[in-house]
Amino acid sequence: MQQVGNVERRTILKAAGASLAAAGLGATATACEGGSGSGDGTVTIRYSWWGAEDRAERINKTIALFEKKYPKIKVKTDFQQYADFWKKFNTQASGGNPPDVFQNAIGFLRKYDAKNVLLDLGDQVEAGNLSMDGFRAGLEKFGEVDGKLLGVPVGSNSMALVIDKPVWTRAGASPEQGWTWDDFDAAMTRIRDRAGRAGDSGMYGVMYLYDLYLRQNGKAFFTEDGLGFTEADLTRWWTKAEKGVRTGLVADAKKVVQIKPKSAVAGELAAAEFTWDNFVVRYTSEGTSEYGLAPIPTTDGKKTGQYLGSLMLSAAKRTRHPKEVAQFIDFMVHDPEVAKIMGYDRGVPTTQVQYDAYRPTGEVDKSIAAYEESLVKAGVLETITPHPDGADICEAAFLRIAEEMSLGKRSVDEAVEQFFTESKTALTG
Template structure:
């Protein structure tokens, strides 16, 4: 789950289904990590994706780490999301991945099956990596088949981002436990009273569809493949198309025309389902005030939600597993790192960093309050690590859904095409 809101979701996922271009290696030199220097100094390589602002923050945390660990040097490499995964794929295929790198749940099984990821559990057992003190069970997030393949750095969850002024004028105050029927009625009321669509559209929001499936005891992915049927997806996409035709959901063609600006900031819709920490994006793009509303439910209780997270993973080829483990430990536990990073990668995953950073702006306070409400209400559920090929299936879902929304495919054609591509990607 992505926590950098500087690029639209379609752009982020194009890399997943495309060919990998050959790209050069980082300036850190050959091999998974540089050897120890004559004075015993060890150099490790650290790579991540994100914006220039994230790079500045991370570089500041690295300076702090090197000051406290003078025998460990860190060489860095950051790219935009697309370029990061292109480069990483090339490096991993050539046996030269960085020692430690930013990762996401959609890639754990994929790179574990390719023997790229280091099982960090032995380092945790040796005391080099603390796996206690995480919020809301996040320490389990990077576990796959008994192996510890990633350590969370932050958390986020799906939410409904709303234009607070429009909702207030329409007299709508979403409360936890509201149902999909109440959501649809609210969207229709906004359409009828405020002169814009209620929601930006449900076609291609894969993680929202996952929550809807989980509310019915299913899931988008299982550990082996897809967890739903063609009939399930036909029902979802048919309802989404009906919402567009009725004006409850925004016109997909108009939404496409204003990208990368969101439909909410562009005043085409009053609400949009996305990750909670993306709320910052709307504030920078739009003229209104934006807030977070709860996910609708089927039964008035179960939302299907979980806390997602970016994480740090290590290369199986690293020559310095202990130093890598100590680096990861520092990055997820040190309170000064929490103050520096803030909510850049989501709400801090550990209690020490969560307590060290107190947001001063209204948007970040809303994000913290939203996630705390999820924890306190007990609605959070575990997430199943995605199967290998999930990134390709997700890209196909987004692309095919957009084609259908723009009138290039019928619902039946879109469903058939998605299942054909997904089964190929997932090997099922």
């Protein structure tokens, strides 16, 4: 997620699904136009992803390697900014002409599986065209839904607390593995009182963090078919958020909005922000301080609720070239040269061979690798909570409504009621 590409993955956390909230796919579609073939046996597959120019340059280099190894397979590429990608994908899928292979995320698997868009890659594994061996930390299961392999992970990340290290040092605060939410609150107070800065950027619109908090307490944001928490649960969470803003422990939301897309941490409005671990690269490029990764606070001093998340590659069910698509995905997740080109642009490589092939030399990338290694060593990683059809719309609503609340446009009770109303529609409609 390095440099510009990193902004795109942050958008996953902060705005996933917003572009699809008002659009739906038809249940039926005409035959997929998909990739094309030629008289000499060469086939062309279409590959789409979201990202910016830096990611495109890296991916095009990996495609050149793939086409050299598979001269009978040509890859036609297309990339967009995150929201534009899903608008275009939705239109293509509605017309029965999605790309043969495309970048995907956990919040969209059930959505597009329910609309008969995604190819179950399990058959290609059995045929020997795609290997699911050699993945790190159970990531080979990340793209499985109801026994179907709907996505193959290409890069891993996990939630973390990105901190402005000099500010924390000046405040005398020191986050450690196993610290509690009470410890976190005490650190926020120290930072406000001793360093003269808000402790946190405003974590209460971050769905994935709230998911971890719920998991620490025996619940989860999603079950397989709906929400896994109550209105009373969310009221408590957002009431604490409101108090944090009022007491200066959390940054002024109006100022945070004003400096977007720059983060509140890099903009020196807050000393910390909960986000994905590899976003620390972005903050380093945006800001002038030294930034680091701190562990997720816990309820009991042990359970963080964490899992490794991942971008993934999925295939269209209507592709004319499932074998070639599977070979392409296999190459992208196993070839060591691909890892050397991509680095940590999409997260830490998911297969061990690629992880070993790219050893970062920069301190920031080293810190990301060390953070994920620490999670494995601490034994805190669990299986990701399943996301139901409609999860992307719920996530977008959570972000938007939380921001409205933080800006004083809604009370906590109004915000909670609105979120549950919108979520009920998204998850049942």
